[in-house]
Amino acid sequence: AQSVTQPDIHITVSEGASLELRCNYSYGATPYLFWYVQSPGQGLQLLLKYFSGDTLVQGIKGFEAEFKRSQSSFNLRKPSVHWSDAAEYFCAVGARENQGAQKLVFGQGTRLTINP
C-alpha cells in the first residue's frame, strides 16, 4: 500500500519569499501524485497533479511541483508567496493498479503561515 510523509507540520515564510513544501511517498511503482490546498473550514482544492510525462508540473496560483523518482519526492514550490497563500497543504498519492475508484492516501498536511 502507498503512504505519504510531509515532514514539515508548520512552515512560516515572509511575503514575497520563495516556498518549498516537502512530500515523500512510498510506493512500488510510479504513482499518481497530487497537491491540494485547504483554507480554514473549507474543502480541498486541487493545485496540481502528476500522472506521467514531464516531471515538472505547473498548477494554479503560480505553484509548481517536481516529481523525482530517485528521491521518491514530489515537492511543491512557489517563487514568491502572497499573504493569500496561507493555508494547509496536503500531498496525496494514488496507486496505478487500483481498479475503479481512485483511493488517495493523504499526508498529514503542512500549515503555511505568511509573515507580512
Place this chain on the structure above:
Amino acid sequence: SQTIHQWPATLVQPVGSPLSLECTVEGTSNPNLYWYRQAAGRGLQLLFYSVGIGQISSEVPQNLSASRPQDRQFILSSKKLLLSDSGFYLCAWSVRRNSPLHFGNGTRLTVT
C-alpha cells in the same frame, strides 16, 4: 461544469443520536464518490467509496455506514453517534480511476 454540494455545513449532535450527511454531485454521470474524515490537526482518512448505485466499499471498520441511493447522491449515516465520530467530513467525486478527486466544502460534526 460539475459542482458538489454537502450539507449541513455544521452539525452539533448528542452522543447516541443518529446521523445523516448528504452529498450530491451535479454536471456529471456515474461518478466515483468518496467520504473522507479529517480529525483535528490530522490528515484525511478515507471512510467509504462507491463506483455505482448501491455499491459501497468500506475502508475502515467504524460506527458509520454509507449509501448511494441515486447515481449522484452519497449519504453518510450512523444509528448512534460516539464522541469519537466528531470531525470534519468531506465528500468528493472523481470521473475515472486516474483522475483527481474534487471535494465539497465539508461538514463540521461535533458530538457532545
